[in-house]
Amino acid sequence: MKDQSETNSPLSVSVRGLTRTFGEFVAVDHIDLDVRKGEIFGFLGPNGAGKSTTIKMLCGLLLPTEGTGTVGGFDVITQSEEIKQNIGYMSQKFSLYDDLTVEENINFFSGIYNVPASRKEARKEWVLEMAGLKDKRNALTKTLPGGYKQRLALGCAILHEPPILFLDEPTSGVDPISRRNFWTMISEMAASGTTVFVTTHYMDEADYCDRLALIYRGKIIAEGTPNELRVEHMKRAVLEIEADRLVDALEMLNANNIESSIFGSVLHATVADEKAAETVIRELLQKAGITVNRIEKIVPSLEDVFVTMIETA
Amino acid sequence: MNRSWERIKQMVIKEFIHILRDPRMKAIVFVLPVLQTIVFGFAVTTDVNNIPTAVYDLDKTYETREVTRRLRASGYFEIRYFPETREEMQELLDRGKVIMVLNFNKGFSSDIKSRRQAAVQILVDGTDSNTATVAMDYAGRIIKKYAAELDPESAVQKVKIDLRTLAWYNPELKSKNYNVPGVIAMVIFLTSLLLTSMAVVREREVGTMEQLMVTPLKPLELILGKTIPFAIIAFIEMVLVTVLGMLIFKIPIKGSLFLLPFSTGIYLISVLGIGLFISTIARTQQQALMATFLFYMPAVLLSGFMFPIENMPVVFQYVTYANPLRYFLVIIRGLFLKGNGISILWPQMAALFTVGIVVISLASFRFRKRSA
Numbered sequence: 001m002k003d004q005s006e007t008n009s010p011l012s013v014s015v016r017g018l019t020r021t022f023g024e025f026v027a028v029d030h031i032d033l034d035v036r037k038g039e040i041f042g043f044l045g046p047n048g049a050g051k052s053t054t055i056k057m058l059c060g061l062l063l064p065t066e067g068t069g070t071v072g073g074f075d076v077i078t079q080s081e082e083i084k085q086n087i088g089y090m091s092q093k094f095s096l097y098d099d100l101t102v103e104e105n106i107n108f109f110s111g112i113y114n115v116p117a118s119r120k121e122a123r124k125e126w127v128l129e130m131a132g133l134k135d136k137r138n139a140l141t142k143t144l145p146g147g148y149k150q151r152l153a154l155g156c157a158i159l160h161e162p163p164i165l166f167l168d169e170p171t172s173g174v175d176p177i178s179r180r181n182f183w184t185m186i187s188e189m190a191a192s193g194t195t196v197f198v199t200t201h202y203m204d205e206a207d208y209c210d211r212l213a214l215i216y217r218g219k220i221i222a223e224g225t226p227n228e229l230r231v232e233h234m235k236r237a238v239l240e241i242e243a244d245r246l247v248d249a250l251e252m253l254n255a256n257n258i259e260s261s262i263f264g265s266v267l268h269a270t271v272a273d274e275k276a277a278e279t280v281i282r283e284l285l286q287k288a289g290i291t292v293n294r295i296e297k298i299v300p301s302l303e304d305v306f307v308t309m310i311e312t313a
Numbered sequence: 314m315n316r317s318w319e320r321i322k323q324m325v326i327k328e329f330i331h332i333l334r335d336p337r338m339k340a341i342v343f344v345l346p347v348l349q350t351i352v353f354g355f356a357v358t359t360d361v362n363n364i365p366t367a368v369y370d371l372d373k374t375y376e377t378r379e380v381t382r383r384l385r386a387s388g389y390f391e392i393r394y395f396p397e398t399r400e401e402m403q404e405l406l407d408r409g410k411v412i413m414v415l416n417f418n419k420g421f422s423s424d425i426k427s428r429r430q431a432a433v434q435i436l437v438d439g440t441d442s443n444t445a446t447v448a449m450d451y452a453g454r455i456i457k458k459y460a461a462e463l464d465p466e467s468a469v470q471k472v473k474i475d476l477r478t479l480a481w482y483n484p485e486l487k488s489k490n491y492n493v494p495g496v497i498a499m500v501i502f503l504t505s506l507l508l509t510s511m512a513v514v515r516e517r518e519v520g521t522m523e524q525l526m527v528t529p530l531k532p533l534e535l536i537l538g539k540t541i542p543f544a545i546i547a548f549i550e551m552v553l554v555t556v557l558g559m560l561i562f563k564i565p566i567k568g569s570l571f572l573l574p575f576s577t578g579i580y581l582i583s584v585l586g587i588g589l590f591i592s593t594i595a596r597t598q599q600q601a602l603m604a605t606f607l608f609y610m611p612a613v614l615l616s617g618f619m620f621p622i623e624n625m626p627v628v629f630q631y632v633t634y635a636n637p638l639r640y641f642l643v644i645i646r647g648l649f650l651k652g653n654g655i656s657i658l659w660p661q662m663a664a665l666f667t668v669g670i671v672v673i674s675l676a677s678f679r680f681r682k683r684s685a
Binding site: 059060061081084085087089091093095096097098099100104107108109111112113114157166 | 316319320322323324326327330331334335519520521523524525526527528529530531
């Protein structure tokens with residue numbers, strides 16, 4: 001998996017055996033990560049899997065219990081101050097001051113990040129332009145719609161033009177159009193050399209990433225490009241089953257060691273041999289008096305991949 | 314260093330915007346001191362005026378009328394009743410219609426004229442011991458003065474009144490002179506506690522604290538950014554209350570005008586420290602508010618602001634040594650009323666400074682631990 005030899009890009013983030021425990025609880029368990037410069041790295045996992053704890057360690061907010069690593073070339077254990085100068089961080093809370101105007105928020109963060117006086121005006125105009133807030137600079141931040149807040153928060157986090165950007169679930173609570181625009185911006189930034197480390201639980205967003213890592217119960221259980229993950233990790237087929245009494249059907253299949261889960265109004269079953277499995281499934285469900293309308297093989301989505309991985313992990 | 318100051322400056326500017334844009338905060342900062350000054354200057358008074366009084370006069374002579382007239386003219390007494398019988402007089406006291414009764418027995422006037430000892434009896438309702446004592450004191454003085462005028466060798470010595478009280482520093486015994494300087498201490502205490510703790514907790518509540526922690530802003534800069542604005546506000550409030558006290562209540566300032574801000578500065582170390590400390594135990598602004606009042610009430614009660622420390626049980630007297638308010642009240646009253654200088658006040662200042670250093674160290678330690 002560690003295929004950094006394939007490329008000459010320097011590593012923006014590189015950690016080995018990173019571990020964090022809270023008492024008895026191991027939140028992050030010996031993880032290794034390598035993120036190349038200019039890459040959009042997606043860090044995925046269910047809630048409580050250790051995403052936030054990892055990001056906090058990388059940002060210098062939390063000391064690792066064990067392990068070593070560098071962010072932007074600085075040691076995560078001894079150089080957290082240097083790391084903070086070189087990263088931008090934006091969380092799902094879009095941490096802006098609601099009772100400050102757009103411009104006051106920008107001025108504040110610009111000062112906190114010590115943006116040189118000669119650059120301040122240019123950076124401010126850049127953020128206003130980027131967030132589409134040029135004519136709302138004197139509006140109170142609390143009056144802005146979610147999408148604008150999100151872009152302003154992003155703008156404030158990158159006023160100092162950090163080489164690495166950490167985004168913790170940056171699109172939660174934002175409408176689909178804004179989400180798409182947001183990812184366009186992220187892609188542009190990555191193209192111009194900024195490394196983006198992003199966590200999300202929207203699986204459709206995983207496709208925007210150059211590479212992904214899936215964390216579950218503190219451990220990384222898969223890593224690779226979206227396509228690699230689809231192909232490599234999905235040696236088995238996914239069958240989509242349309243039937244009535246979905247929950248009964250699910251229980252029936254899982255009781256017979258056929259990994260399945262509900263996706264909207266259908267079931268997805270992951271099987272080794274699709275032909276044999278189809279027959280077995282039809283028999284099982286018919287015996288239970290469940291009407292099967294349709295069974296067909298589908299191209300697995302990343303969501304299928306992750307659900308399967310988590311269930312087998 | 315410059316970069317550090319720039320960050321602190323940004324924090325201070327931001328805090329001022331928060332306060333000036335929030336009507337509730339603005340009220341706490343500017344209306345509260347004015348209100349407290351006025352309440353303590355006008356309403357909360359231990360001054361004794363217009364004491365409802367009855368005169369039970371069995372002598373009914375020129376002399377008894379003259380004493381009565383002088384009591385009335387003093388302004389301290391309002392002569393409301395002239396009971397005719399002992400029972401009637403008793404009734405007035407029992408029903409609380411009067412607090413004091415002046416009783417002249419038959420022969421008062423002739424005793425004076427024949428240079429015998431003339432006796433006046435003063436009966437007071439002792440329920441409110443403070444008022445009773447003051448009433449007796451005033452009446453006693455008025456009668457003594459009259460007696461002295463009649464005969465320099467004094468005839469009315471038998472009046473059973475103790476005249477030990479000698480008011481040196483507040484000769485008018487005006488409680489506003491005593492209270493208004495105290496208001497400076499109280500207002501600074503309350504606003505510093507409230508604003509500091511709320512300002513920190515609010516950031517935690519809305520999630521901006523997390524954002525600040527990933528910026529180059531260091532914990533010490535954060536602490537300074539969260540205390541300097543409220544120190545500035547505290548100084549403004551001090552000036553506001555002082556000016557109000559001087560203009561409206563004609564409070565004298567006998568001491569040095571330099572020592573006032575100087576000792577306020579020392580006092581601020583403690584109170585901002587306590588505010589910071591509260592911010593490390595409270596998770597929400599509501600909790601910060603509750604914790605503030607949990608600190609504030611006992612601190613005021615055990616400060617000597619209203620109840621003298623010497624009258625407290627010994628255990629509580631020891632507790633007051635940890636109370637910054639206690640020292641600052643002595644300093645500020647000394648400054649205003651006695652004109653004390655540093656040569657007299659330094660032990661209080663040293664104690665206040667020590668308490669301050671302990672509190673701020675403890676608070677900073679907890680604060681850094683929480684934000685780490």
